[in-house]
Amino acid sequence: MKTMSRLLAATMLVAGLVSAAHAKTFVYCSEGSPEGFDPAPYASGTTHDASSVPVYSRLTEFEHGTTSVIPGLAESWDISEDGTVYTFHLRKGVKFHTTEYFKPTRDFNADDVIFSLTRQNDKNSPWYSYAGGSWEYWEGMDMPKLVKSLEKVDDYTVKLTLTSPNAPMLANLAMAFASIMSKEYADKLAAEGKQSDLNQLPIGTGPFQFVAYEKDAVIRYQAFADYWNGKPKIDDLVFAITPDASVRVQKLKAGECQAAPYPNPADIDALKTDSNIQLLDQAGLNIGYLAYNTLQKPFDDVRVRKALNMAINKKAIIDAVYQGTGQAAKNPIPPTMWSYNDQIQDDPYDPEAAKKLLAEAGVKDLSMKVWAMPVSRPYNPNARRMAELIQADFANVGVKVEIVSFEWAEYLKRGKEKTRDGALLQGWTGDNGDPDNFLFALLSCAAVDSGSNRAFWCNKDFTDLVTKAATVSDVAERTKLYEDAQVVFKKEAPWATIAHSTTYMPLAKSVTGYKVDPLGLHWFEQVDVAE
């Protein structure tokens, strides 16, 4: 009997090994735990990596590795003459995931689109507050103001009416918050009184279907055979949650995972020389900047701002803070973004000229504050160090700097106060690849009130240009308007534009087909692993 059971165990083991060898598994050492699996209530990339990217699809999508908008669940669309009515023609025959907890009886249709988007806006919907009622991206992308109505024309046609023309809308709809959920699944959960499952056991039309989540440890997905865009090449996708950056690199080296995002800048050189690792990089869609408070003396004087900009040695900052993995910024948008104005000349690093300009502005013995963020961000890995370098640079031109820092939440709050003293280090990572998402969101007059314009710089010419650019749909015309806006920005210098950082993605040598996403998410549907 004993021999029998041993034999059985051995057979099972062999069978297990054989099946394990056949299934292609890709392990991603993710940096943190998702807050939930419904992407819309959350703003963090970590949550979107685990929800919207593998599980869901959207009406429009970003082409992998770029910010170009391509058809997704909407096969095509028509835009009315005045640019306010978008008619989406939906893809037919798109299947939702079939899992242990849900078996769909119908294909994707217009009801799913209406459900997924209106729940974020309609306070009377039972689904509005099921996850706390905070729809941060819907709010953040100004959707409540932009969207007038969303109607079903027939099962495969949806009409979106806007309050005013808005060119970035197609890009907005490709963002995580606009992921399409199954209305049939939601109805079933509502009938069973299990609404919260929508945020824990997701059903979508994406490349991978959800299998299991062990909190703070492992998320498991499997390839969805009926995925509308073709079954992924790998069979199983596993997220091994590994919060520490050094440990992620060690896991990659030990072969415990095939991808380890967000390496420490200090580890980059060692990764480049490791023969078992390939290090992909891409210019990040971000900007790290120093925002002057343009409402306060003497920073209301453009000469003072220009002079200080000329006093900053960006090269030294990039070497010390970004470990050489970034590039000096001259515009508020990164060079990989369309409409980047390369004609613009950056303020030269010239302490002597800076001193002269300060004297011309009648500024003597200036002492000011520079605010340093307490956290490390992709656009600024070490704000404290950056502030110290700026302090030394400003001292060279006779300006005394006191560095201040607060705990992060407090920093965000105080940084928005118009009475803020001095200049603030801050940054931004793009959401949808549209220049509007930088220029309007961070520098328009409207952004002064919402607090995201940290320079409190309200320039009519600039705001008119970027407002107009958002309403025209012709890309060439928009490009011209944004290029002009960047000229105004440079002339007025509300910020010292410091750097755009580079995004790195260390992968095992065996991985093929991976593309670094400029928007910072991590896509594995096209990835393959050599055996």
Add this chain to the structure above:
Amino acid sequence: MFGFILRRLSLLIPTFLGVSLVAFFFIRLLPGDPVLLLAGERGMSPDRYAELMHRFGFDLPLWQQFIYYFTDLLHGDFGTSISTKKPIFTEFFTLFPATLELSFCAVIFAVALGVPAGVIAAVKRNSWFDHTAMGTALVGYSMPIFWWALLLIIVFSVMLGWTPVSGRISLMFFFPKVTGFMLIDSLLSGKAGAFQSAMSHLILPTIVLGTIPLAVIARQTRSAMLEVLGEDYIRTAKAKGLSPFRVVAVHALRNALIPVITTIGLQIGVLMAGAILTETIFSWPGVGKWMVDSIFRRDYPAVQGGLVLIALIVMAVNLIVDMLYGLVNPKIRHQR
């Protein structure tokens, strides 16, 4: 003994009140609030901010918030996490077995090595063993956990390939959670190799988390033994002609253990602090890591609820230690 336990239990009531009060106000003393953090760099209109503060009930006066929170606590409701929208109680006890399993192994590791090392060091006072052991203990006590963990990972996991880098079990094993304790669940799963895999994942985190308690226990055992070895009854025992082993193991050690048990009890608190770092490095899905994340997110309900639950557990452990103490030392349980 019953009266002793009752007295101890009655002391828990004011402690519980105190802890809930501290947990509530402590997190609110920190600057910033959860709604601000939700918006991040993006910013939020004042209307929207007010709306969300109202939704979470953070616009009420503090005393009123406290009363709601405390009433809920008394009803066994620990609140709902702002970030994951799940009940704190569920969140906590999903993760707690991992922390408990690791802490338990660390304590066993620390006691199993620390007590014998302390005893030998005391018996062979001023020998090379004594100096080496106590010197090592001092190093262990002063070692930064982060550095120690990374060093072990680089040597044993990456260079030698003996142990896995992090996690609780190889990703190849996938079975439902029954108890939440990976060692038990891996056995229950009946999958070949699962238990071994779970064991191998425990080795490095156990060593890292157990290092400081090990050092403390070794030093404490040594000094307690030295004290006891000088007592008259030891000399009597030796004079009676008892074997040296019996003198040390039965007569001396039993008496020396009293302060050592207290130390072990106190180390539970230290373990919770060490768990935060150890869990972060070894990607160990426990409550330490979860608490830190919650604090950074200013997830008030999670921090409050988590602190109260941890405090309850530490209180329970201390109660058990006190009872053990009474068991070892009859003098204490008879005190009035």
